[in-house]
Amino acid sequence: MSEVQRRKYSQEEKNTIFDGEFMPHIDSMYNFAYRLTFDEDDAKDLVQDTYLKAYRFINSFEQGTNAKAWLFRILKNSFINEYRKKSKQPAKVDYQEVETYYNSDDVQYQSTTDLRADSVKDMLGDEISNALNSLAVDFRTVIILCDLEGFTYEEMAKILDIPIGTVRSRLHRARNLLKEKLRGYAQNMGYNTEEEEEI
Amino acid sequence: MAMNEETSGARKLKCDDTSKCFELLESILDGEMDNSKEVLKEKLAKCQPCFEHFHLEQAIRDVLKTKCTKQEVPNELADCIRQKIQEIK
Numbered sequence: 001m002s003e004v005q006r007r008k009y010s011q012e013e014k015n016t017i018f019d020g021e022f023m024p025h026i027d028s029m030y031n032f033a034y035r036l037t038f039d040e041d042d043a044k045d046l047v048q049d050t051y052l053k054a055y056r057f058i059n060s061f062e063q064g065t066n067a068k069a070w071l072f073r074i075l076k077n078s079f080i081n082e083y084r085k086k087s088k089q090p091a092k093v094d095y096q097e098v099e100t101y102y103n104s105d106d107v108q109y110q111s112t113t114d115l116r117a118d119s120v121k122d123m124l125g126d127e128i129s130n131a132l133n134s135l136a137v138d139f140r141t142v143i144i145l146c147d148l149e150g151f152t153y154e155e156m157a158k159i160l161d162i163p164i165g166t167v168r169s170r171l172h173r174a175r176n177l178l179k180e181k182l183r184g185y186a187q188n189m190g191y192n193t194e195e196e197e198e199i
Numbered sequence: 200m201a202m203n204e205e206t207s208g209a210r211k212l213k214c215d216d217t218s219k220c221f222e223l224l225e226s227i228l229d230g231e232m233d234n235s236k237e238v239l240k241e242k243l244a245k246c247q248p249c250f251e252h253f254h255l256e257q258a259i260r261d262v263l264k265t266k267c268t269k270q271e272v273p274n275e276l277a278d279c280i281r282q283k284i285q286e287i288k
Contacts, residue, residue, distance in 0.1 A: 011288070018284070026280075027272050034270040044276055051280045055287070117251070117258040125266035132267060146229060147263040153231055172225065175259065182259070 007059045014058050021067040022054055028068065028149055029075060035144055036079050036137065046083055050075040069151065073159045076141070115179050119186040127189075131181035139174035146171055214248040224253045228260060 009017065029050060033043035053074050054061070061070055132140060145151045145159060153171075157164045214220055220242065227235040242249045 023277065023280075026277055027269060030272040030276065031270050040273065043270070044273060044279075047276060048280050048283065052283055052287070055284050115255060117254040120255065120258040120262055123262060123266070128262045128266045132263065143263065147260050148267055153229065168222075168226075171229075172222075175225075175256070178259065179255075 007062065009059060009063075013063070014055070017058060017061065017063055017067075018055060021063070022051065022071060025068045025071055026051075029071060031148070032072065032075060032144055033079070035133065035140065037083055038133065042083060046075060046079060049078050049082070053078065066155065068149075069155045069159055072145070072149070072151075076159055115183040115186060120182060123182065123185060123189075127182070127185045131178055131185065134181055135174060135177055139170065139177055142167065142171045143174050143178065210245055210247040210250060212247050214246050217248060217252075220246070220249050221252050224249060225256060228253070228256050 026047065029047050030043055033046040033050075034040065037043050037046060050071060054071055057074075061067065132143060135143070141160070142156065145156050146153075151159065153164050153167045156167045156171075160167065162170075223232070223238070224242065226232050227239055232238075239253075243253060
């Protein structure tokens, strides 16, 4: 991602890029970091480290290109390399298994739940947020990038260093898992689901 | 959900290819399809499973975007970053 050609920015240009293109994304960066680490101090450290790295490697960034995606990629890599080790994340998902599962004939893009759109609309922010937070980090990440931050599949592929096809299948799988969680909430809260015996 | 070959009103109750249709609908919702309006209109008008799937997926995207409240960024974070940058300049 814009790292092939190194530039040589003047101090003034660096400041302009940093303030004009990097800092405006601090809210999104912090939100992403917090949803990865679930800890305010870890999230602050992660965002701070990301910005320091961004400054250090600013010559690898092409002015005017997609700064947000560039920063998110650095943050994601910092998280994997430094924070994931010490945080108590669920075990890494075996994607080979996931991909095989989704390449098999019988389970592509089926409607897996009887959750209703109206039930989802009635849910509280905490329920939605808890459902998202309960997903394994790699599934949570694709939903954050796509639905909360609005990245395209192509941008996500670059941020995560995975092929677009994998972005698509991981996202689909993540949303199905999320739907299962939401369906559980819907039933507990007495929202209308169509077939209660299908648990 | 009971589905059969009969139609209800204008919409089929059974989708001919949910796998292909749902993948398409999800791509449209994710903004990955150009000129998708006509395709979408036709699908939603003609197929009940597609109609329901689309609205559920849309509702989930909407609540994620609107109800997953942004974490409030600590006030001192931006200043702290700027200060560290000054130190390494």
